[in-house]
Amino acid sequence: MVWLVLVWGALWEDFSPANLVFGLILSVVIVRTFRLPPVRLSGRFDVPRALSFLLWFVWQVIKGSFITLWVAVRQGPKVHNAVVEVPLRTREDLMITAIGHVASLIPGSLVLDVDRRHGTLYLHVLNVKDAKDADRFRADVLEIERRLIFVMGTCEEIDLLRDEELRVAKELVAARRKADGWDLKAPAPTQPGAVGQENKEAQR
Numbered sequence: 265m266v267w268l269v270l271v272w273g274a275l276w277e278d279f280s281p282a283n284l285v286f287g288l289i290l291s292v293v294i295v296r297t298f299r300l301p302p303v304r305l306s307g308r309f310d311v312p313r314a315l316s317f318l319l320w321f322v323w324q325v326i327k328g329s330f331i332t333l334w335v336a337v338r339q340g341p342k343v344h345n346a347v348v349e350v351p352l353r354t355r356e357d358l359m360i361t362a363i364g365h366v367a368s369l370i371p372g373s374l375v376l377d378v379d380r381r382h383g384t385l386y387l388h389v390l391n392v393k394d395a396k397d398a399d400r401f402r403a404d405v406l407e408i409e410r411r412l413i414f415v416m417g418t419c420e421e422i423d424l425l426r427d428e429e430l431r432v433a434k435e436l437v438a439a440r441r442k443a444d445g446w447d448l449k450a451p452a453p454t455q456p457g458a459v460g461q462e463n464k465e466a467q468r
Contacts, residue, residue: 268294274336304356320411321366328371335391346392347376349403352383353428354421359412360385366408371432373401 272287335343344418354360357380364375364385377386389401413421 280288301357305358308419309416310414313411317411317415321370324370332371332390339391343391344372344393346389348389348392348398348401350385350386350387350402352385352406352409353424354409354413354417355383356418356421359409359417359421362412362416363405365408365414 268291269284269287272290273284276283352360352363354363360378360380362384364378367373367385367387368375372390374388375385376388378384379386385405387399387401387405392398392401410425413425417425
């Protein structure tokens with residue numbers, strides 16, 4: 265509540281006692297009337313993964329800055345933009361907010377709307393020409409979510425994420441084997457006594 269009083273004084277550029285008292289009264293009314301939903305914390309924070317995420321985030325900002333500069337210089341006003349819908353795995357308000365902030369801080373995208381009930385972000389994205397570009401951007405946002413879940417997500421979210429990664433890995437291995445011709449159907453198992461019956465028929 266103190267910060268609301270300070271914001272009130274800064275907005276009016278008046279930190280006199282009378283103005284601050286009025287700001288305090290107004291802050292009490294706002295806090296009591298417009299209650300925010302409680303934020304549930306996971307109770308865990310992985311410091312090594314947080315440092316890794318920080319380095320990765322800095323690299324994404326640098327890379328996004330150069331890509332945005334190149335697109336602006338090369339295409340100018342002809343660049344194609346789009347609003348991309350990104351369904352997230354998480355439903356936690358804190359995690360959704362963190363993902364949206366990180367995605368907006370990386371040059372080239374900006375959060376327009378958030379669907380808290382379904383855990384969906386709507387972002388304005390630079391240089392999206394077709395569905396493949398949109399899918400590529402969705403994968404980038406889901407990578408942000410994956411890294412943040414490992415940093416401060418709940419144990420349930422981590423387990424679900426690992427199960428999903430394992431399922432995707434199995435599907436990729438199966439698809440690769442099928443492409444290489446390894447997915448050959450094995451011969452049907454022989455019924456007991458079938459071999460002996462075939463030998464008798466052959467002798468006859």
